[in-house]
Amino acid sequence: MEKTDGTLQEVVEFLQYEAKVPLARLVPYNIQIMLLAVFFHFSGEVGQEQRNKLRDWFWITSLAGTFAGANTTQVRKFIEEMKAFAEGKGELSYSDERARAFPERFDLRSARVRAYLLWDLQTFPHRMNSDGSRINVVDQLATAHRETYRHIITQSKVPGASSPANRIVMATPPGVSIRQALIKLAEEGRTDILDSHGVSLASVEHLKADDYAEFITVRQHEVAAREKDFIVSLGILPSERAFGEADIDTE
Template sequence: MDKLRTLDSKDLKLAINKCQESYKLAVDFLTNELPLSSKAYLPYNLQLTLLVIFFDVCPKPTIEQRDSLKRWFWITSLTSYFGSSNYTLMRQSVNNMKKYAETGYLEYITINKTVNYHNFLNSQFSFKSAASKTFALILASKKPRSLLDGNPINTIETLAIINKNEYHHIFPKNFLSQIGVIKRKANLHTNVCMTSLSNNRSISDKAPSLYFQQIQQLLGDKTYDILETNFINREAFEMGLNNEYEKFIIIRQNLISDYIKTLVEQ
């Protein structure tokens, strides 16, 4: 900051303009390459800062660089890499991002942390956490369709503001409470999908064994195509029809884990 005092007004204006352009490029990347339409869903503010630094140095990245940045975004989000950031980590991350922008060498943005799929998917669903924001982005990246009518969910609007009414507990929490499932186990990421507000109200607290039958009746031969966009396959659907919560969660956890691997692996 002290160095800014040594610059004249012309240099400062040039720097401001360059910074603005870098921010625009970073936001363009986040909104076009990733299912992010609002800062409200950005897992960590430092991710945006580092992307701005990248585009400041490299405003026209290659396709390979853009793909690498997407993997970097998902890995840093899924591993909570910036969850306990300190000055040393921030400085190192800034230097590494600059070096990657200058050289294109992947080693500079390689994150030496592995994704703990079980812990991530069985975390509590709460938009106060970066993990749940990340999970919402994963759901959106699948381009989900509403369970009851099959209509595409407008994920841009859904992710514009945090609105809990646009997320549905597949096994409703009140239903699970009635059969003895504790609140902590009912509110797992793996029990949540996106939905339209009208569908959410229509399903309400119905047992899956009831509204899954309704899904079959309404969607007909499109049932499994629609369900797949919500990480529910035929086997998981059968568990829902039988109100088998634990088995449903295990199956869906495996489905989402396999998908996440496509986001973070080369």
């Protein structure tokens, strides 16, 4: 029990500080926690190169949906592979994996959406509210995660309204919508605030014209392109489709 307690502490520290996972509920697959525990149980002194490979393994398996629907035989294989890697007798070979498409629907029950959120949190760490004050997204997610990412376009019948690209973390004054706040920030030239959320001036022009569907389309392509750059940097193939269904596949 003492050994297990220490091992789990190592897993938590790895997820927090190296994989940049701020909250347990955002881990895409529970099996990843178990496999990380296998690694730290059987490993000795862990060098930075091995940690980097483990970090890439976490991101690749999250984005590719590697553990979706894993059966007992596959889980046993994953455990044996991780044990061998921990002992320096094997490698984590996931370079032939292909990432799943950018999710079309924001649903935290989807591992692909959780992976997107982890990327989003890492990519935009210094967000600001409409008044320029800093936002602590992690604290908000810890207390009210369903309300943290607010809709920009609130009309559900607008095409793409359920996309993660139609969500943003920002507090606005009473009676002021996110859409109105973004338009005002663009008019005031507050690109620093817009950039902290990954919102471009080009996309806001569609908000000004009340072309909500086009705004979502433009922002979806902009965000997906940035995430794709990250996927390629991991050494795996991006999805053959730009956008796809957010499968409900967490345990």
